Amino acid sequence: MAQAESHPRKYKVIGTRPVRHDGADKVTGRAIYGADLRLNGMVHGKILRSPHAHAVIKSIDTSAAAKLPGVVAVTTSADFPDLQDKIADLGEGAVNLAHLGANVLAHGKALYKGHAVAAVAATSPHVAQEALSLIKVEYEPLPAVTWVLDAMKDDAPLLHDDVYTKSMGKKADKPSNIAAHIHFEKGDVEDAFAGSDLVVEREFKTASVHQGYIEPHVSTALWNQDGHLTIWTSTQGSFTARQQTAELLQVPISQVTVVPCEIGGGFGGKIAVYLEPVAAMLSRKCGRPVKMVMSRDEVFEATGPTPGSSMRVKIGATKDGKLTAGEAWLAYDAGAFPGGVIGPGCMCVFSCYEFPAARVDGYDVLDNKPKTQAYRAPGATQAAFACESVIDELAEKLGIDPIEFRLKNAAKEGTRRVDGPVYPRVGFIETLEAAKASDHWKSPLEGKNRGRGIASGYWFNIGLKSSAAANVNPDGTVSLLEGSTDIGGTRTSVAMQLAETLGITAEAVHPKVVDTDSVGYTDVTGGSRVTFATGLAAYEVGRDILRQMCERAAILWECDAAEVESVDGEFKTKDKRMTFAELAGKLSQTGGPVVGRATVNPEGPTNGFGTHIVDVEVDPDTAKVTVLRYTAIQDAGKAIHPSYVEGQMQGGAVQGIGWALNEEYVFDGEGRMANASYLDYRMPTALDVPHIDTIIVEVPNPAHPYGVRGVGETPIVPPPAAMAVAVYHATGVRMQELPMSPPKLWAAMQK
């Protein structure tokens, strides 16, 4: 669809680095985030959470809390519609509403420490907090399980008695913590292994980590007397939030408006609803706006970690360095409800290479953790840690340079992934060539206890639906309305594409993220899709505007619209010309305002590859790893705003470093998170990471008029693997476990 006409490849706006439209609001503190909202008559909601990782809820008595002066409403899951067996399509596949609802407020059983059990609203947060302590809940604690392999055992504590393993379309006959088994296969795997000169097989495990967005979840709801529900929230997708909330409350979707506030980071963790339906129910009960803000420990204990995993990867190669076969066994935990990120994990594990034969088995496993959520390239980072570690070991054993080894086997146009899709033009080889040519790779690393690692990674670039509209203003500017919440500057990168299309400056476009009543349906900000898909919508809006403006020029010039051309912000015929701004000023004489609009739904995934190089030093006494130098290389297709692309690469790399070295959910013997604070859950500070160098490679995406590939997610994929290789060269120990924290690395170094 978007195979655009031959477009001028010399861009005026694309590729420049304008300051963001909301820059001043961000640095002066004026930007309004969810927690900053205050409405007339607003009250404050708080959630009572389970102290047990697994327990039957025998009874909940809220009467004393309801009587506390200042308390205006109390709710439990009993107030919500019964959603048994209801399935909804939430844009990214079918979701069992009963599970979604039970995650928002526990239904009969608490499935993880921190699981929401009841909620109150009161005139101040302090009163609401006090009221929580008056709610009496009778629990019957059950044994808990928090490690994926333990949860898969036959005698493991069972989380749900209505979940049966789904395997290749078939449903098992007895309930299990294994919610799904995925299987992909290509070629004759046994044969291919038999024909290999070298086979390396290793086991890996990784701990659950949190997305770590700085802004805690927050939502405010007002259920109006006329039955209309308005929700102000911090979300990656206002339309998904609207749909989930409407479904859980069983009200018509048109009765719900979601107003997205500024959002303080999400990384995949702000797609599912947590507070929205609860705030709505409390508001319905008290008739006032109810605001709910999570504390940091609630964010850790009750919102999306990304899965812990157990993985086995086996890869074969010939003497001259051609991959022959691959086999992967991946078990990821889904947390308390089915539907984790094992699917993309299975698709990504071998996605960087051309495998003649490969087999992947994946398991979606329930355990007593919060329901896992997406985290930047969900599922791919774990898988890449395993696969890339084995690739490095193979290269070493074969005596082939790791970049050369990758180049011999790199996925390219025409490569078929083990799960089926065939790649269009992709830029993996180009990232490897860029790595080889980089100053970092060419400078030798000297010094004791030091090592260098390299690894690659892959992530999709989902399309999905985006809408946008734009009004041409008489002063020659354009107001752009979009539905994609802006987490990292997408207002600007989308506005730039409209500006480029119209031939005006980025500053002349005023982008605005609007509520669900004010723009067409738009899917989540996620899947590296906004600059790609909403950008595509902006491009289409631009073309719609240009078409209309040409008609208007024709009216003014009393000629045929076909005679009017638009080039570089000007409209012209053979002998007349007018700038965009001039024509914009005359629209009222030609029939009134011009509004452009578009909705898009690009099909077929495109792809983003990256390769990272890292140098580390390991203290032999304390096993502490210091990152000395880091270079991230990625194919961006076309970097609309290079600083934002670099920002994604740097931010993702640093998250990956945190994942590699320190971040982990630590559980006590009862399955409770023991480090639910920034004090004990260690995210990197400015002192923990070096400057992250970036190299942007541009292999245009054939599916986008400006060649854009999404870049948001790939950068987190290579770091743990690259770090593990670097640690190996520094210490001689191949770490097969994340994080490589000092105690764990030290223990491995003793062996």
Place this chain on the structure above:
Amino acid sequence: MREQLVFFVNGRRHTVVGGDCFLSLSEFLRERLRLTGTKVVCAEGDCGSCSVLVGRPDGDKLAYRTFDSCIQLLFQLDGAHVVTVEGLRHGDELSRVQAAMVEQHGSQCGYCTPGFVVAMTGLLENCARPDENDWRCGLTGNLCRCTGYVPILAAGRQAAGQPGTSLEALYPSGPMLDEMRRLRGESLAMSDGRRQFASPITLAEAIDFLAEHPQAKLVAGATDVGVQINKRMIAPEVFLDLNRVAELEGIDDDGQTITCGARASWAALHAACADRVPEFAAIVSIFGSPQIRHAGTIGGNIVNASPIADSLPFLFVTESELELAGPQGTRTVNVTDFYHGYRQTDLRPGELLTRVRIPVPDRGQHLALYKVSRRRDLDIATFTAGVLLHVAAGKIVEARVALGAVAPTVVRARRTEAFLRGKPFDEATMQAAGEQAAAEISPISDVRGGADFRLQLTRNVFLRFFHERMQAAA
């Protein structure tokens, strides 16, 4: 006795009475003044999103330092000038830091941005030409999850290279200073019916108040107390604010002993120790974060009695003395006798810590202090240690070893010390000492590390100490 709080926010004077005095500064700013640029993210001093600048009289000007407003109780701010991110613009213009953050694309989601803008402004107020290390160390109290810090550091460098308006120019201190001096001379107390606090200006008043209210929670920098309140570990109803007690201030150095008031902040101690005890200054420089070092005090660290308190290995090996004052007068206790068990101290009801006397190791002694943690900065220790050896003619004359995070309190490894005394200072001795020390302790496993890891760290300390000495000598 004054019965209202007086302080300034962005140049405007505010008075507060009643229950609001017990709010955290961040809540007061956000909820009462609607200054919502100050964000609350962790409410425990770990992220810096709530950073504000606090100006207090210093000579004839106000000196501004960055604080985490989520763990400051409002009554601690009496007589101070608080500048928030909203107060940094010059009229219609962005400040140089704000402009640089926009131009260098220093925000992605922007939630951390106000805190960084404030912390960067604070750094530039106190350090005219920060280098790369100053920037990285100066921003360790602020977490950003989006950017990887690269554009933020670039913004810092850009801002530092441009002329900027100082806070003094933005908010001339003259009129504020006059009032602040007057406020400083007045004791302050308040009650809202349920809770009360006293903020005396003399030690005698403080002791009297404590005698009347033995249950009162003492508040110095509140970096521990504030966290404990926010995490609902404690809910004190009576507070004794030590922030204005004159006798608890000051740091003196007579050449042999550094004597500091219990209220000495880590930032002040760092300045006082930088040349005199560089080993301790190095530990202080990675204590918490700038925000924590500006607020936190040595007295609070000692009395909080954590087995991982960073100051203690040093105080233990120097055998520092603690001066305690109470209704019965003043007494002195050696820090090594101060701890009776996990978070139990020798303080009697009604007593408080007034001064700490630190004998400065002389040049002939070898001092080494260690802190092992996961991150380089703003991190609690997995393990701490202090080793002080006096070596003469190749023989160990005197040895003191203190270990932290291996027992309910920081401990002296007395048997190891005895073992070392009289032995030659060589690799074999130090290796054996490590084994001896490991045999002397029985650490626990927790989220920060396993017992076996801690035992190994204990062993390693001695060899590392030896090798460092050899390297220094070579």
